[in-house]
Amino acid sequence: MHTRRQLLLLGFSTTMLAACTTLPSSNERPPIVFMHGNGDSAALWQTTIWRFESNGWPRDRLFALDQPFPLARDDDTVAQAGRSSTADSMAFLKSEVERVLKTTGATQVVLIGNSRGGNAIRNHVQNGGGDRVVSHVVLGGNPAHGIWAIKGRQERSEFSGLSPFLQQLNAPKNGSGDEVTPGVKWLTLRSDRNDKYAQPDGIWIGIKGTPTHVGFDSAALKGATNVVLPRVDHRETSFSAAAFDATWRFLTGEAPRTLAIEPEAQITLSGRVTGLGVDPLKPDSGAFSNNLPLAGARLEVFAIDASTGGRTGPAVWQQTIMQDGRWGPFQAQPETRYEFVLSAPGYATTHIYRSPFPRSSSVLHLRPERIAESDRDAKALVIFTRPRGYFDAERDTLSFDGQALPPGVPPSGSGVSSSKIKLPNDAPRTIAAEFNGERLVGQTWPASHGDVSVLELTY
Template identity: 30%
Template sequence: MWIARRRLLSLFAGAALAAAGLTAPTPAAAEPVRAGAETRPAVFIHGSAGSAMQFRTQAKRLASNGYPIELIEAHEYDSPNIATIIASVYADLDARIARLLAASGAEQVDLLAHSLGTFVTQGYLNSSPARAARVANYVNLDGRPATALPGGVRTLAIWGEGDPARTVAGATNVHFPDQSHTQTVSSEESFREIYRFLQGREPRTTAVVPQRHPQVSGRAVLFPSNAGVGAATVELYPVSPLTGRRLTHRPARVQPVAADGSFGPMPVLPYARYEFALVRAGQATHHFYFEPFVRSDAFVRLLTSRPGEGIGALVDTSDRHTALTFQRQKEWWGAEGDELWIDGRNILNAANAPRSKRVIGVFVFDDGSDGVTDLTAPLPEFFAVTFMTGMDVFIPAAQRRLGTVSILSRQRGGGFSAMPVPNWRSSEHRVSIEIDDH
């Protein structure tokens, strides 16, 4: 008990110091030696309705094994319109690769793609021998089979649950029949295979190794187009690990969002919790909560939308209830080991988050603003969207002063997270919560 109390006091102290612009001592960690010149840039290409978020954990695992973080990038695009923009996606990838090669001094890059991203990447590699020649290795993550190596490039193909006959001919094909579609991107087992394939040796670690002085950067983007939000400001607040409420009235950092949505880097304290507030004139403030950043993270994405647009427009709002959106880059399997508790109630079940739905995004709000919770069936307009589900849960909102929504997540296979957040009014605030996949 004393150890747990001391840990909580440490978290409070660290967050308070962060707000004051000071640093606190953090546990010593074995900082990996930076990789030598032989390390090639690595570029991740996401799938449908995806972003750099799917590769957040693997990017930090690569960095924990010596990859320079500036040589790990994500190539993002408007996936719903890929058929009409494919030529520009290829041209932008040409420019990205050229820039990375010039910056690193390497002769080739490694490409890693997931789902729809494998369609994009295989097409890119097959489109031109010159393009393929600039790629040393390709990792095909639970996506498109092929009858030959794309562009003749050395390939690793990782497959999750589903048809065991799927292969890329001539590639190293690895099957994880107990892993779901997005889980094949983020899992520890996939990372081991990826690192062994790219580097020809075992990784020193499959953990995300803590750093003394991590920094966070990313983009605020419109979902699912990945277009930059623009005309917005990001405010960073240290928050209480017990309540999720802000520890200071003023933000520790304030930054305008660039035209492409980028912001940062922002220094943070490891093991402290933070809120990112996306502020736009005339719009509801969008609050984003992440688990502690124990290591520098350049793949943070603040996924939002314009008022009245996108899937967010389907969320009922009122002064009486709080609306929450959850993300995890490992599918939730209701009734098969995953649990998501809100104020003492597990909201996941076989009806609203079946394994077959591959849910990574969960919308939770009071449907109809009637003060009634109904978990017997998912909200159909959300369940109809790929990788999404919706649930009718009444979460009372603040009336006179902010309270706390208790959130506990338990992962199948192990892992437990406590992510309390304030009970913001949905009429004026949007709340998104990213739960780690490891």
């Protein structure tokens, strides 16, 4: 494993983080561009954006991106339907950075990336001219030295530590052996031992018992400020309050005023409706996510009872999704829970239940589900999901329909972010789930009618 700069525990990192900042005062904040990870979307940055806003960063200086095809190729050098190469990702990011600079009139941006998004950021800064327009980079859970480094195993994947892509990114940049491009300030955030993609054993990549030749410190980079966030999982390296705290200190040299998300009196919600793709060469391999607009989908929004999940009246918002995929703006009521119902040809009618929204958001993205063949026997189907983190039965307090260990969640480890219950009865009823104090409530719907319920955590 590569030599690293001494890793800092978060509680002792304030002084060093403060020494790294040169950003201007609060009334001159530079634009921040957020780049999501493999298979993800801009929606995952919602709580991070809220925390930046709650601490005074201007809303119009926060830009979360949606890469059209967010999944990486199996082989970076071979075209693959519905997937993107490292070159595609860099070109997309470069174009978006140029757009943000033009829109804001700024001369430099801050880039913040999670997981695979960090690969695109490093590539852009090192090989795409980003070093001229980027002041600071923050990488959360970036597999900088690969998820595996096994000879003969997909060596041309961008996630292999042996790939030409990562080898050139990690090549020494100076006599000190720094792996980061000079002239830009770099921060990496990683878990101590809880990131599923930085494990010495291949348990989370389907080869349990096989050494990956990658360590817990895979995300750290020589020449960067490297911070360890104890017990966080792969996604929490970017989307947790601890990740925000370290990021804010690095950018401003000060502690954030608050780690809480401060509520707004007026809440406006909008976002995009996107779909699922299928590889035409492997139609039986299952659907995969993309960020392409799902034109023609129908969206309805209902206010619901906080204790039963039942609707309290007719739809408060209805819309047919147009070619751009955008929905809204919808004026939501504070403290009100909503059910978002998506219907589109080829998809299940998907009922999404969320916690009340404390603030406005333009990245409330929605995607309908498909019912897998293996779930066709269910009378009702309910999915409990945590997009911004994973479930850890040893670390977290959770329940799903009264089960303390939800189906599919292992008794140890942070490697699963969703759970599914197949009910033997299609009679509509209340169903609830809870994660570390965030409680969701919804209703079941008959799967025979093509309906699916989704309980989606915000935090």
